[in-house]
Amino acid sequence: MTIAVGTSVTLEVPASSANLGPGFDCVGLALGIWDQCTVRVTEAPGLVVEVSGSGADSVPRDESHLVVRTMVTTWQHLDVEPPAGLHLSATNAVPHGRGLGSSATAIVTGVAAAHALAVRGGALAGEELDLDVINSIAAALEGHPDNSSASVHGGATLSVTEAAEPLPRTRTVPLRLDPRVTPVVLVPETTLSTHTARAVLPEVVPLATAAANSARTGLLVHALTSAPELLVEATTDLLHQEPRRPSYPQSMELVDALRAAGCAATISGAGPSVLVLTDVGRLDEVRGIAAGTSAAWQVLTPGVPTDGVRLLG
Numbered sequence: 263m264t265i266a267v268g269t270s271v272t273l274e275v276p277a278s279s280a281n282l283g284p285g286f287d288c289v290g291l292a293l294g295i296w297d298q299c300t301v302r303v304t305e306a307p308g309l310v311v312e313v314s315g316s317g318a319d320s321v322p323r324d325e326s327h328l329v330v331r332t333m334v335t336t337w338q339h340l341d342v343e344p345p346a347g348l349h350l351s352a353t354n355a356v357p358h359g360r361g362l363g364s365s366a367t368a369i370v371t372g373v374a375a376a377h378a379l380a381v382r383g384g385a386l387a388g389e390e391l392d393l394d395v396i397n398s399i400a401a402a403l404e405g406h407p408d409n410s411s412a413s414v415h416g417g418a419t420l421s422v423t424e425a426a427e428p429l430p431r432t433r434t435v436p437l438r439l440d441p442r443v444t445p446v447v448l449v450p451e452t453t454l455s456t457h458t459a460r461a462v463l464p465e466v467v468p469l470a471t472a473a474a475n476s477a478r479t480g481l482l483v484h485a486l487t488s489a490p491e492l493l494v495e496a497t498t499d500l501l502h503q504e505p506r507r508p509s510y511p512q513s514m515e516l517v518d519a520l521r522a523a524g525c526a527a528t529i530s531g532a533g534p535s536v537l538v539l540t541d542v543g544r545l546d547e548v549r550g551i552a553a554g555t556s557a558a559w560q561v562l563t564p565g566v567p568t569d570g571v572r573l574l575g
Contacts, residue, residue, distance in 0.1 A: 264343045265383030270302035271390075272575040273378065275371045276416065276567050277356040278363035279445065280408035280531040282486075282539070283497030284478035289437075290363075290412030290419045291445060291537075294564040297354045297367050298574070299329060301375045303383060304347035315354035317364070328365065332372025333379075336399055339429065340377065342385045359453030361531035366400070366409035373400045374414075374571045391573055401432040409531060416570035418486055437483060439566060442490050446538040446548050447530060448559040454510060459532035462505050475500040486539075493526035493539050503529050510534035512557040519551050 277295040281287070297315075304310075311323040311330065321327060325334075329350060337344045352371075356364045373396050380386040397414045401407035407421035411434040418437035423430045478498055485496035506529070507514045513534040520527035520538060525548060530537040536559075538548050545563065552559045 263341065263380070263385035265303050265345050265379050265385045267303050267305045267345075267347070269379050269383035270300065270575075271375055271378040271382065271573065272298070272300040273371065273374055273571060273573050274298040275367045275374070275413050275571045277367055277564070278409045278412035278531075279361070279447070279537045280363065280412070281499070281502065281528065282482060282537065283499040283528040284475045284501070285408070285420070285482055286475070286499070286501050287406040287408050288421055289479065289482060290408040290421070292412040292416045292418075292567050292570055293362065293445065293447065294567050295355050295362065295562070297352065297356050297371060299350065299352045299371050299375060300575075301333070301379060302349045303345040303379065304349050307346040309347075310349045312351040313354065314352070316356060317354055317358035320358070328368040329372040329375070332369050332403060333376040335403060336373045336376035337380065339399060340380055340386060342376075342380045357449055357535075359455055360449050361454070361529065361533045361535040362447065362449075363409035363413060363531060365456065366404050367413050369403050370396065370400045370410050370413040370571055373403070378573060391571060393570075396571065397434055398429060398432045402429045407432045407434065412570065414570045416567045418566070420483060438487050440486065440488055440490050442541050443486065443493070443539050444542050444545070444563065445566060446540060446545065447562040447564060448516060448536040448538070448548075448552050449562060450512060450534050450557050450559055452510075452512070452534055454532060454534045456532040459506055459509055462509060463502055464505060467501060471500050490539070490541070494521065494524060497526045497528045497539065499528065506533065512555065516552060516555050516557070516559070519555060520548065523547065523551055525551070
């Protein structure tokens with residue numbers, strides 16, 4: 263099956279925060295920071311990649327670009343022949359290496375663009391954005407579903423991955439975020455790769471620790487959806503933040519200060535950004551606490567989009 267020359271899609275995908283404390287690799291939250299991408303199948307063979315915005319100086323302009331690699335892999339899974347000519351133009355707003363899901367955003371972009379092009383270009387039947395298909399492929403390529411599922415569906419999400427062939431199947435359920443919950447993201451100048459952050463995690467944890475963290479994840483879902491007064495307790499993590507403390511000491515300094523003040527603060531994803539789940543009345547307090555630490559922080563209040571990946575054209 264081939265995609266007709268001239269077929270194009272334009273789409274946007276939101277950033278995300280993951281884990282939210284104890285929800286390691288399963289709970290995600292979409293953030294209103296959007297990457298946008300246009301992909302067109304061209305008559306002339308070859309690949310053209312144009313990138314502007316965040317990370318533009320460091321991302322590749324060839325077949326190793328993450329969106330391009332993801333598109334090719336997605337077409338392989340869909341049994342669609344990759345086009346001989348492709349033009350990709352990306353405008354990135356999601357900060358790279360800050361724990362805001364930039365890699366997952368790129369993967370969701372690639373999967374969604376590949377699927378939409380295949381449908382529009384006559385190689386596949388069905389809806390241009392089949393979110394279930396996009397969700398499972400993106401989670402499999404990302405390696406865990408928390409960031410990618412939030413970018414696919416928007417809002418807050420809880421995801422479970424089940425073994426299946428040829429790809430694992432990810433089931434994602436939306437969590438109806440309590441309207442009193444306002445995310446604040448504090449972004450440092452430093453970066454940290456997800457690979458580096460995951461490398462320091464222990465391979466084995468005590469049974470009591472796993473059980474306690476599972477209970478916290480259940481409480482997190484309840485707090486996010488209907489009891490935000492419990493968010494400080496519910497965002498307590500027992501699996502990943504402490505082992506990573508040496509990797510982002512300034513971030514943990516800020517998390518400690520915020521939590522001491524009664525704010526539900528966690529590391530965002532793999533870090534080093536800090537996520538605070540609070541209400542609008544405490545924004546100035548959060549800014550003041552951040553200003554009193556040893557690092558400089560960009561304070562973002564991006565909101566939570568109710569939709570994830572969107573087709574714009």
